[in-house]
Amino acid sequence: MYRKKFIPPLLKKPLIATTDSSSSEPPQKKIKIEPQSSSQKSSDSDGGRSSQSSSGVRRVLPVSRVTAGPGSRFNPPKIIRKPLVPVSNPPAESEGPKPVSDGGGGRHYFNVLWRKFQARKHKTWDGDGVLVIVNGNATLQDVNGRDIGTGRVSKVPVEGDVISLGGKEVEIDSVLPKSDFMAGKPFLKSKGSQVDAAPTINPVEFHAKNVFKPPLLSGTTITKVNPQKPAARFDPTAEGALVMKRPDVSSSKNKVVVDVVVDPILSRHLRPHQREGVAFLYEAVMGLRPYEGRGAILADEMGLGKTLQTIALLWTLLKQNPIHNQGPVIKKAMIVCPVTLINNWRREFKKWLGNERIHVFVADGKSNVRDFTHGPVYNVMIVGYERLRSIQDKLKQCQVDIIIADEGHRLKTAENKSAQAIRSLSTPRRVVLSGTPLQNDLREFFVMVDFVNPGILENYSTFKKQFENPIVKSQQPEASKSDKDLGNARKASLTELTNKFVLRRTAKILSKYLPPKTDIVLFCRPTKQQLELYQAILNTSVAKRQIGSMDTALQLITLLKKVCNSTSLLKPKGKEDDETKLSSSILEEAKVAGSALIAQNSSGKLKVLERLLVTLKETTQEKVVLVSNYTSTLDILEKMLNSKGFHHLRLDGKTPANKRQDLVDKFNRVSSDVAFAFLLSSKSGGAGLNLIGASRLFLFDSDWNPATDLQAMARVHRDGQKSHVYIYRMITTGCIDEKIYQRQITKQGLADSVMDQKAGGSNFTSAELKDLFRLDTETVCNTHDLLGCECGEIGEPPCEDMEHEEEEEEEEPIQMIGWTKASIVDMDKQEEAYRKATSKARQRMKALLEFSHINPDKIPENGIRDSSPKRSKQEEGEGSDDGEEEDDAEEVPIPVVEDEILKKVLDGSPKAISFIFTKNSL
Incomplete structure (x- = not known):
């Protein structure tokens, strides 16, 4: 059968090099049509570029693409393309900025992309990272700061280079400034401009989630006409008005x-x-501050009015x-507190x-939580941490728009059940x-920050590697200069970020509103029975x-603390536990079991307190507060x-919760004849209470955590106090009491810290742990x-050179191994090393330099020291020309104790107190 030969269709028409008059292919460019003006005429002088139609419309043809030819109206275009011109690329050295070195240390930092080796054609990157090169040694880190690859590089790469490192391909994206790496910015969620620039605010997020929304589209609803001009609820121009920051809604x-x-x-x-605190909290919870989150930490010291600031915010x-x-922005608020x-x-x-403006619901054991979740009457609920755990499922039935966690340091562990209950509410x-x-x-600080603003510091493993470890390492005595530089940079970066949502003010600003306060630390000599026991x-x-480790030593520490308080605390009890x-x-x-050492109530601190x-x-009408960490000591x-x-x-x-505030009110109201003393457990009532009825507080024993003692000691120096306040700390000289106090001062007095409460102190070393149990009787x-x-131990302030003494760098510690010839020992170098070691110890406890130091042994019994004055130079040599006696001899100073009550006790029992630290503030 005859078949026609198959000819495949051309996908692209061939180029025509010659002009074909028989071709009727239209021009490739569309004919431009424009009306003809009276001045335009059809002539042959235009070279065939225009023609006149019967309708009077002039057609203009592009000369460069259409050429007239015989036998047809148009000829197909002849396309002539110019050859490509070769262009040489600039050398690789000029591409992008050169990597920045750290000034001789051979350190370079890059932002990179990385991936595992892939065999497929279209490869993808696994993630971002940071490449650190130190003297040819390269380390690849992911965005969480984990090391995921190491190796050697022969040269410093530039932007666009791809290198192999630790089984991964790495492409250099950009040069990372050293300052950004030292600050840890590549490992934080809020990077670059996101941290510095204010976020764009969506006005819909301001109101509560349960506000009614019309089901119709916005275009089908009838716009409500507000007859009144939009105005604030209160006059912003009134005298003393506190106006909050306006949001930016220009995009809406x-x-x-x-x-x-x-x-x-x-x-x-x-x-x-x-006022500053209320404005700060408002901007934080409204998202008006430059960070990702709606949480804040009000970290004011005790007595600055955190409760009033919170009430103003909620209202x-x-x-x-x-x-x-x-x-309104919120409709339901919850306050969680002890x-x-x-x-x-x-x-x-x-x-x-007042009760007429707001209704507060208290979630105690007798109340029904449904009254708060489903009823419109209550806007604020107050609940304890323990009670919250049992009602968290019921609270999910309503939308809680804001949660206030009072004494929030209780949420210092991620496993805390109260914190988990709050997180489950999705507020x-x-x-x-x-x-x-x-x-x-x-770590505790990270948990609190992550609680108020989840994810702002990434996860704890990243935070520990990039912030906690460098900061803690920089505070160790053996830290090198590079370790200190990195730790200081990370501390500064962490402080800069957290200051966006953490507000901290000290009690110094209360000097205008509160009476003065005197802090007194009394070192009491132990009794003979205490020392023997x-x-x-x-x-x-x-x-x-x-004494082997800290875990097993805790029970022994508790036993020794009982000896410091009173020997009678060691009497056997009925219960049987590990401690007993x-x-x-x-x-x-x-x-000594059952002996006279524990039969009598022997305690040096107790005798001083009694006096x-x-x-x-006998001499005043003042009232006192006695604080202890142990109920047995309170007994x-x-x-x-x-x-x-x-x-x-x-x-x-053991005091019922509903009776505690009544006890506080009664003590503040009655005279000293009705209630002279208030016994307080620091763990049960050491926070939040106002015991302004007393002007003197005695802290009988110390806690390892300085915050516990600071909270308890602030109970009397608060708003409403009218008298001069005296705070006494009772410490047994040379015993574990003094070791605990030194540990507290170390935590508070570290030079490098994130906040006032000097965090990041090192853990106990084995040497420190052994020294903890050493009894110093001399x-x-x-x-x-x-x-x-x-x-001089006479109560004068420390000299200025001690206060401003800076810790010098120690290049290498001097190590003396085995026997050494006396002829090769450099005593000047040994003395310099000892001076530096003493300087470091002084820096760790430099907070005590703010106190005046008094040795009672230097106070004469009659208050006048019987010593011959120093003679003047004229008396030692020639006499005075005019015969008059020179009266420029220097008198020997004697210690001065300003507290009259303490002075009387020292006069009656001069040996009971071995040393005194005093500090006047506010």
Whole structure:
């Protein structure tokens, strides 16, 4: 069968090099048509570029593409392409900026892309990273700071280079400035301009989530006409008005911004620092500050009015919105606090707003949570941390718009059940109130920051590697200069970031509003029975085994702390636990169980306290607060008060929650004849209470955590106090009491810190742990000995060169191994090393340089020192020309004790107190 030959279609028409008159292919460019003006005529002089149609429309043809030819109207275009011109690329050295070195150290930093080796054609990158090159050694880190590859490089790469490193391909993206790497910016979520620039605000996010929304489209609804001009709830131009920051809604249409003004009923009572605090919290929870999150930490010291600032914030958010015609920003608020502070919060709401303005729901065991979740009556709920865990499922039935965590340092562990209960409510606005946000280490601070603004510091593993470890390492005595530089840079970067949502003010700003305060540290000599019992315990084999590690030493530490408080605390009790068994075994081996050493109530601190209380009761009408960490110690103090006939009140863990505030109110109201002393447990009532009825507070024992003691000591120096306040710390000289106090001062006095509460102190070394149990019977104050102070112990302030002495760099520690010939020992170098070691110890406890140091042994009994004055030069040599006696002889100064009560005790028992630290503030 005949078949026609198959001819495949041409996908592209061939180029025509010659002109074909028979071709009728249209021109490739569309004919441009434009009307002809009267001045335009058809002529042959235009070279065939135009023609006139019968309709009077002139057609213009592009000469460059169309050529006239015979036999046809148009000829197909002849396309002539110019050859490509070769262009030489610039040399590789000129591409991009050169990597920046650290100035001789051979260090380079790059932002890179990395991936594992891939065999497929279209490869993808696995993630971003940071490449660090130090003297040819390259380290690849991911965005979390983990090392994922190491190797050697022969030359410093430039932008665009691809290198192999640790089984991965790495492409250099850009040069990373050294300052950004040292600050840890590549490892933070908020990078670059996101941290520095204010975020764009969506006005819809301002109002509560449960505000009614119309089901119709915006174009089908009838626009409501507001007859009144948009105006603020309160006059922003009034005198003393506190106006909040306006949001930027320029990108949103049909949104009218009005001023948010704090209710004058509250703003007229706010002090300047409190006005600043309210504005700070408002900007934080409204997303008006330059960070990612809606949380904040109000870290003011005790007594600055965190409660009032919080009430002003909540009342403003409950009633106002910066967007006109929107509902309030929040409709439901929850305050979580220790059970001891529930009634205090309720009283503060009633004090400032009254019951007619706001209804507060207290979630105790008798209340029904449904009244808050489903009812419109209550806007604020106050609940304790323990109660919150049991009602968290019921709270999910409503939308809680903001959560206030009072004494938020309780949420210092990620496994904390209260913190998990709050996280389960999915509330973006969270505020933590804490006078001591940094207590023991940076890990607790990370947990608090991650609680209020989740993810802002990435995860803990990244935070630990990039911030905690460098900061802690820089504070070690053996830290090198590079370690200190990196630690300081990371600390500065962390402080810069956290200052965007952490507000910290000290009690110094209260100097205008509160009476002066005097802090007194009393080092009390232990009694003979205490020393014998203390030494007998340390000599036992059981105690020596416990000193091996910190975990096993805790029970021994508790036992020795009891000896410092009173020997009678070691009397056997009915309960059987590990601590009791250990105590019994040690006492049996020491052969003191049931002996006279623990039968009598022997304690140097207790005797000094008794003399102070008796003197106060006999000579003044003042009231006192006695604080201890142990209820068993409170029992001994209560027996001592009963033996003297001193009336008192007591608040500890066994006191019902509904009666605690009544006890506080009664103590503040009655005279010293009705209630002379208030016994307080620092763990149960050491935070948030206002015991302004007393003007003197005695901290009988110390806690490892300085925040616990600072909270307890601030109970009397608060708003409403009218008298001069005296704070006494009781410490047993040379015993574990003094070691704990030194540890507290070290935490508070470290030079490099993130906040005032000097965090990041190193853990105990084995040498420090052994020294912890050493009994020093020869010293009058081991703390002053370690300080290396040359103040003369007469109460004068330390000299300026000690206060401003800076720690010098130590190139290499001097190590003396084995026997060394005396002829080759450089004594000057040895003395210099000792001076530097003493300087480091002084730097760790430099907070004590703010105190005046007094040795009572240098105070004469009659207050006048009997010593011959120094003779003048004229008396030693020639006499005076005029015969008159020279009166320029220097007198020997004597210590001055300003506290009259303490002075009387020293006169009566000069040997009971071995040393005194005093500091006047505010």
